Amino acid sequence: MTQSLTEITVTRPQRWDVPFGDAMRDADVDELLKIEPFASMDAERFPAAIPLRGILKNDTRVSSYQDGDIVVREGDYGSSAFLILSGTVSVVLEGLDPEALGRQSPEKQSVWQSLTRMWKNPRLPEVRSQFTSSSTLVASDRQPVADLAQTRVFLQDVPRALAGARSVTLHTGEIFGELSALTRTPRSATVLADGKVFLLEIRWQGLRDLMRRTDALRQHVEQLYRENSLRVHLRETPLLAQLPAQQLEAVAEATVFETHGNFEWHATFESPAVTPSQDAIVSEPLIVEEDSPSEGVLLVRSGFARLSHRYGHGHRTVAYLGKGQVFGLTEAIESYKAQQPTPMRNSLRALGYVDVIRIPQSVLEEHVFPAISESLLAEVAKKHAVQCSHHHCDVHDGPLGCEQGRVDPDLLEFLVERRFINGSQAMLIDLDRCTRCDDCVRACAATHDNNPRFIRHGHHHGSYMVANACMHCVDPVCMIGCPTGAIGRDQETGVARINDLTCIGCSTCANSCPYDNIRMAEIRDRSGAVIFDETSQQPIHKATKCDLCADLAGGPACQRACPHDALVRIDLGNLGKLSQWVNR
Amino acid sequence: MQSFIKRRLRNTALTVAALGGFVAWKLWRESGLCATSFDTGYALLAAILFLALYNFRKKLPVLPWTTSAGWLQLHLYVGLSTAVLLGLHIDWRVPNGILETILAALYLATFASGLIGIYWTRTLPRKLARVSEEVIFERIPLLRSQVRDRAERAVLEAVRSSGATTLGEFYSDRLHDFFQRSRGLRFFLRPNNRLRRQLLAELTEVNRYLSEPERKTCEQLFALIRRRDDLDYHAALQWRLKAWLFLHIGLTYPLVAVASVHGLLAHLFDGGAL
Structure with missing residues (x-):
């Protein structure tokens, strides 16, 4: 490390500077290379920069669990998959009591701690204390993200806790947890250790690199993903929840799993400023076309789909469907009653990418509808119906599988066009109330290294602006390319956060974010000197973005600092909440 | 009922x-022949101190207690109440004496600036939102210079490519100052689109004398005049919103200081209360 008054040079952080947990020894890696699936992997197919040994050494860790230990909890956000090295685990297929699972409210700073931190904040922006005395990173600055040292939870009295709950046993050599690791979604089931078990935990970046260069592993993981996703989703569907196990199994057998669009949609996403909106709709992958005969029901597994209706020479957005929502139920019921296919009233298109489960009409007619009373069927059909006139489309309360609010169609179109529906904590500003006082910006800076983590600017529709602040997306595509796993979801809250310690400043996340909500910031040491890479002599950057003030007791400082109720952090996927806020 | 209306009615x-x-309490005290001027005075001083605290609350965004919007609601209603408290304190008479007059004037100025603030913070954001572009106040000078550079470049290019100087002359006579200079205090105090309409009309007039390349540049100038005017409009209204707050907070400190001196003197001349 060299230092001058205005600059300091250090070695640029690299992908494997901070390994996943305690570093694996070479002997451990040798052992892993003797077992499947690693034994059959061709090391030659891995590039020199990311060798197979390097992945196993730095992106994996071996953990042992005792009987009753919880390996993963349903609902937690995970960024790793597990390979069972020895022993067995139980996958609990039904929700367990949150208290038994050791769920606690996330730890917040006390008022005193918050004030002290604010007082101690360096006056200069983006100061990193770890660079004051050494070029190596100091553990005391480590942030509680990226699941590096999770506390283990033990489930007491396992037989009692699992009484009546269906579970599946997984054995040595099997993989689990890949679903949430690869799809950036919460864990769909709780997994418990059955006796003493040794697991190899693979950071998702490592799993992704292994899958890229090993066809067999990729196919195996994809197959697991499809099977697990299907079973879990069918269980969660209200229409099928009451079905006897045998009939549910028949439905599962006949159900088709489909993926539409591109999983890495952000790479090809063009803003509506570039693509005219009508062209954009037509270019979206079509799942079901309006007026085509009803062929069954579609359940959205993940991602988003646009429900649209022909209007003039274009298509008008009626609603958007997210996880858990149903499409085509009214038409399926009408077809069943009329004993002939009914034409679909709306089209369904993938927004980015969407996973859907298709239950064919014949299966519904054979196993599902006969088990439901006539009156209930009529009620369900009415509830899910979408009525469209020349001027607008009416979505009844509670259709499509969840609550839909009444939002101005143009605002809806704006949110869908620009994919803002992906935001679970978007910053929405009512420009009719915002006095542009910047109290929100100052509050953010005061709580984040004297540098605000958002820009009070962004796309707006009428008097509503979606500011450039991290929206903590349902599908956080920013995480896809991160080589170190520095950007990850908080296990408990799902808030997307950046581990400053492991961020190497490669800008991949900032470039991946379709909303331009991640900024690369030059960092300084405590004296104010800008930190440079000693090799390239370029300033070292760190990715910065809104962390939703996860440590603050009162929640996001920006929202609490707004004197005029003009700013809100809101789930744009929830039309009910949005319409409530808009129509205050 | 909408939540804002409900909140207003409740508050x-x-x-x-x-x-x-x-x-009622004051009347009850007075019916017992008790002097109430210290009670009303302390109530008024406490209310003013509470109102002044809001600015300190804004400086501590980490505090979890209530939101700034909640504080503002209290600030507004307590602020409005001080007018009644003052009336009760001075028995609805006109203050006399130098200190009382200064104090009353400071109060009136602060109160009036508060009322104006309520009006402006409720009306100006709507006007700003109607402008096509949303801009950050600090970036306006940069955006203005970009607009000016684009206009100059476009005109120079038109003169160079067409060889005609009609548009160039019009630019230097009528548009150069518009793009170059600030709009002045009068526009900042009372922004209007008179100059914009005038310049657009003149540009439309001159359009008939232009060559084809100049006409294309003329179209660009139409858009740039509108953009520059929008930026000036934003600057004027946003400046007003900031300047008002600066004045309102600035008046608070002397008000608190003079009110405290007034209280101290009242005790000193009360005949032994201290």
């Missing part, structure tokens, strides 16, 4: 009830 009812209670 108004609470304020009226609290003030009614205070007046």
Whole structure:
């Protein structure tokens, strides 16, 4: 490390500077290379920069669990998959009591701690204390993200806790947890250790690199993903929840799993400023076309789909469907009653990418509808119906599988066009109330290294602006390319956060974010000197973005600092909440 | 009922009830021949100190207690109540004496600036939102210079490519100053689109004398005039919103200081209360 008054040079952080947990020894890696699936992997197919040994050494860790230990909890956000090295685990297929699972409210700073931190904040922006005395990173600055040292939870009295709950046993050599690791979604089931078990935990970046260069592993993981996703989703569907196990199994057998669009949609996403909106709709992958005969029901597994209706020479957005929502139920019921296919009233298109489960009409007619009373069927059909006139489309309360609010169609179109529906904590500003006082910006800076983590600017529709602040997306595509796993979801809250310690400043996340909500910031040491890479002599950057003030007791400082109720952090996927806020 | 209307009704009812209670208490005290000027004075001073605290609350965004919007609601209704408290304190007479007059003038200025603030913070954002572009106040000078550079470049290019100087002359006579200079205090105090309409009309007039390349540049100038005017409009209204707050907060400190001196003197000349 060299230092001058205005600059300091250090070695640029690299992908494997901070390994996943305690570093694996070479002997451990040798052992892993003797077992499947690693034994059959061709090391030659891995590039020199990311060798197979390097992945196993730095992106994996071996953990042992005792009987009753919880390996993963349903609902937690995970960024790793597990390979069972020895022993067995139980996958609990039904929700367990949150208290038994050791769920606690996330730890917040006390008022005193918050004030002290604010007082101690360096006056200069983006100061990193770890660079004051050494070029190596100091553990005391480590942030509680990226699941590096999770506390283990033990489930007491396992037989009692699992009484009546269906579970599946997984054995040595099997993989689990890949679903949430690869799809950036919460864990769909709780997994418990059955006796003493040794697991190899693979950071998702490592799993992704292994899958890229090993066809067999990729196919195996994809197959697991499809099977697990299907079973879990069918269980969660209200229409099928009451079905006897045998009939549910028949439905599962006949159900088709489909993926539409591109999983890495952000790479090809063009803003509506570039693509005219009508062209954009037509270019979206079509799942079901309006007026085509009803062929069954579609359940959205993940991602988003646009429900649209022909209007003039274009298509008008009626609603958007997210996880858990149903499409085509009214038409399926009408077809069943009329004993002939009914034409679909709306089209369904993938927004980015969407996973859907298709239950064919014949299966519904054979196993599902006969088990439901006539009156209930009529009620369900009415509830899910979408009525469209020349001027607008009416979505009844509670259709499509969840609550839909009444939002101005143009605002809806704006949110869908620009994919803002992906935001679970978007910053929405009512420009009719915002006095542009910047109290929100100052509050953010005061709580984040004297540098605000958002820009009070962004796309707006009428008097509503979606500011450039991290929206903590349902599908956080920013995480896809991160080589170190520095950007990850908080296990408990799902808030997307950046581990400053492991961020190497490669800008991949900032470039991946379709909303331009991640900024690369030059960092300084405590004296104010800008930190440079000693090799390239370029300033070292760190990715910065809104962390939703996860440590603050009162929640996001920006929202609490707004004197005029003009700013809100809101789930744009929830039309009910949005319409409530808009129509205050 | 919409939530803002509900909130307004609730807060108004609470304020009226609290003030009614205070007046009743004062009358009850007076019926017992008790002097109430210290009671009303302390109540007024406490209210003013509470109002001044709001600015300190804004400086501590980490505090979890209430939101800034909640504080503002209290600030507004307590602020409005001070007018009644002052009236009760001075028995609805006109203050006399130098200190009392200064104090009353400071109060009136602060109160009036507060009322104007309520009006402006409720009306100006709507006007700003109607402008096609949303801009950050600090970036306006940069955006203005970009607009000016684009206009100059476009005109120079038109003169170079067409060889005609009609548009160039018009630019230097009528548009150069518009793009180059600030709009002046009068526009900042009372922004209007008179100059914009005038310049657009003149540009439309001159359009008939232009060559084809100049006409294309003329179209660009139409858009740039509109953009520059929008930026000036944003600058004027946003400046007003900031300047008002600066004045309102600035008046608070002397008000608190003079009110405290007034209280101290009242005790000193009260005949032994201290």
